[in-house]
Amino acid sequence: MSWDQSLVSGLLLAIVAGLVFTKIKPAILFAGAAFIAFQSGLVNIEALAGNFTNSSLLTLVLLILSSAALEKTRLVSWVSGQLASGRLGTVVAKLGLSTAVLSSFTNNTAVVVSLIGAVKRNRRHAPSRLLIPLSYAAILGGTLTLIGTSTNLIINSFVESAGLPSLGFFAPSAIGLAVLAGGLLVLIPFCYLLPDYDDQSEDDLPYVLEAAIEPGSPLAGRTVSDNDLRALRRLYLAEVVRDGELIAPVCPDMVLKEGDKLQFCGDVESVATLQEIEGLALFGQHHINGQNLLEVVVSHSASILGKTLKEAKFRENFDAVVVAIRRGHEKLEGGLGNITLLAGDTLVIVPGKGFVAQKKQLEREFVLVNGLDSSARLDGAMSAWVLAGFATVIGSALLEWVPLLNGLAAYLMVLLLTGVVNLGEVQRRFPAEIVVIVGSALSLAQLMIETGMSARMGDLFIYLFNGWGVYGALIATYLLTLVLTELVTNNAAAALAFPIGYSLALGYGVDPMPFIMAVLFGASASFISPYGYQTNLLVYSVGNYQLTDYLRIGLPLSLVYSALVLGLIPVFFPF
Template sequence: MTWDQSLVLVLLLGIVAGLVFTKIKPAVLFAASAFIAFQSGLISVEAMAGNFTNSSLLTLVLLILASAALEKTRLVSWVSGQLSSGKLGTVVAKLGLSTAFLSSFTNNTAVVVSLIGAIKRNRRHAPSRLLIPLSYAAILGGTLTLIGTSTNLIINSFVESSGLPALDFFAPSTIGLAVLAGGLLVLIPFCYLLPDYDDHSEDDLPYVLEAAITRGSPLAGNSVTENGLRALRRLYLAEIVRDGEVIAPVCPDTVLKEGDKLQFCGDVESVATLQEIEGLALFGQHHINGQNLLEVVVSHSASILGKTLKEAKFRENFDAVVVAIRRGHEKLEGGLGNIPLLAGDTLVIVPGKGFAKEQQRMEREFVLVNGLDSSVRLDAKMSTWVLAGFATIIGAALMNWMPLLNGLAAYLMVLLLTGVVNLGELRRRFPVEIVVIVGCALSLAQLMIDSGLSAQMGDLFIQWFNGWGVYGALIATYLLTLVLTELVTNNAAAALAFPIGYSLALGYGVDPMPFIMAVLFGASASFISPYGYQTNLLVYSVGNYQLTDYLRIGLPLSLVYSALVIGLIPVFFPF
């Protein structure tokens, strides 16, 4: 083994050890290894720069940024509506299919982030019984197309850097559909084994929100119970203001009328819940359309102390609309626009463009300004345009009219110019860690191939599996990737396993595609641990899960998934 090969091997072993035995972030480990390789003269500046500007990596970045707009559309509201009726198994089936469809065309992590709120707001089932199925369905859906998950695009980067033709958009789709069907057959019955953690408590709903029954609303003429307003999770109807008179407490059989103002107790996610109910107009609805929410605390020196929102002319003076107010756990009454503001009150606002311009004034009026992860929904017209634009870009790429990278760049520019997203949102959404991991991993993978290390490792694997043949090597590649995925995250697993799988294909003198598919599906096979895949980690704390919850449903799913992948790869991608 040459000095170059030895150094690359040490770097790889260092990455694996760091990922498995320490809490150092993968991006730091990959960046440190690439830095050492660069300082040792193994790779040039030009080669590294080329890896960071790889077309698949740039496409991935633009997809993640574009998802900031897709999350605001009414498509998420539609999925939320699918969760409001039916037994648990039926809801999991509908959630699985809709999540998989969304994940196949946009980043699956963004899909899970968008739908966590919808699941927490569903009216019938505890979120803990739906969040793990949501994550697993997103993983399964990510295998349907080339852009469904960051891992697929990363592997395509390795394919292109190896001098092979880029993967087709629907290359993994046939096997992906099979594993999706098999996965749903596991998820539907096994979801009943998940814990029933329900945190519904009126004491935990600190914000006051207001919505009005609009003219011609389907809610008018029906009782509170008939409209389903008594069964809203994390949202409690506290009082009704009708013709200046307050109706409180609200009885289940109270009939609603046009013009009624409904006052709710809820949390930040309740803003989106109220927007999704047809016939309700959120307080300040005419001035909001897809903006991100901010949380501000009224200062002791504020000029609005003792004034109501109407008296303070809040929208005119601050270019912002208040959609919720909180005063500790004190119960506020009288309608959102009639509550006198006190020092320490927390307001959830939808800011306009002029809100941040007068920084000194804002510091005097508000003690604290926090950006929230939630945003208000786009209206129906804008949602349609955003979704139609994205569909057009994907269609143009599939028809070879325009490269996907060019289309996404143009799409993102239009989103910025129209104000659907802003630079602040894109800055927060920019996937720095993914860029660092992929760029450095491409450099290390190229070093493995150029130095001959991957060929030596491939020869070693061939010796180990002597007698098992090429199919045994394929299974070994898949299982290696799967184990790495559970131990060191999916993107790192793809970076470490691809050169070995590629070298095995060359060693056996067969088409590399079966081995590429083994790495692709193995890198998405994270079902038995919350740590291997980002979507699993996202739902871990939200659902109050334990490790055994993942094992209970993830182990049978992993076995079915693996059996289908190993059995179908040689059928659709023969050696």
């Protein structure tokens, strides 16, 4: 083994050991390995820079940034509506299909982030019975197209780097459809085995929110119970103000009228919940259109102390709309605009463009200004424009009118210029870790191929699986990728497994596509652990899950998924 090969193998072993046995972030491990390779002269600055500006990587970055606008559209409200009725199995089927379709055309991690709130707000079923199916459906949907998951685009980066033609947009679709169908057939019956954790408690719903029954609202003329306003999860209807008269407590058989002001107790997610109910206008609704929510605490030196929002002319003076107020766990009564503000009150606000510009005034008025992960929904017209723009970009790329990278860059620029997203959101969303991992991994993958290290590893695999033939090598590549995905992360698994699979194909003298597909689907086969795939990790704490919950539903899903993938790859991608 040459010195170059020894150094590359040492770096690979260090990365695997670090990923498995330490808590060091993958980005640091890969960046450190690339840095050592650069300092030792194995890779030059031009090659390193080229890997960090790979077209597939840039496409992935633009997709993640553009998803900030897609999450604000009424599409999320539509999915939320699908969860409002039906038995658990029916809801899982609807959630699974809609999540998979969304995940096939935008990054599946972004889809899960945007739908977690909708699942938590559903009125009928505990979120713990829906969140793991949500994550698994997003993983399955991510295999439908080239842009469905970051892993697919990363593997395409390796493909291009190896001098092969870029993968087609629908290259994995045929197998992806099969594993989606098989996966849903497992998820629907097995979802009943998931725990029923429901931590709803009125004591944990400290914010006061207000919404009014609009003229012509379908809620008017029906009782509170008929409108399901008593069955809202994490949102409690406390009072109704009618013609200046306060009605509390609110009886289930109370008939609502146009103009009624409904006072709710809820959490931050309740802002989006109320926006999704047809015929209900949130307090300050006319000034809300997709902005990120902020949380502020009223200072002792504030000029608004002792005043109501109306008296303080809050919107005029601060260019912001208050949508919720909290005062510890004290119960606040009366309309939102009539609550007298005190020091320490926490306000959830929707800021206008001029809010942040008033830095000195904000420091005097508020002790704390926090950005929240939640954002207000775009109105119907703006939602339609954002979705139509994204569909145009994808359609233009499929018809080969405009390259996907160019289309996404133009789309993001329009989103910024129109204010649908702002630079702050872009900065928060920029996937720095993914860029570091992919850029560094591309450099290491090139070194494995150029130094002959991957060929030596391929020869070792061929020796170990002597007698099993090329199909045995394909199974070994898939299982290696799957195990790495469960132990480390999907992106790291793809980076480590691709050079080996590619070299195996060269060693057997066959088309590399079956082995590329084995790595692609193996890197998305994370179903039995919360740590291998980012979507699994996202729902882990939200659903209060334990490791056994993933094993209970993930093990049968992994077996069905693997059987379908290994059975169908030779059919659609013959050797």
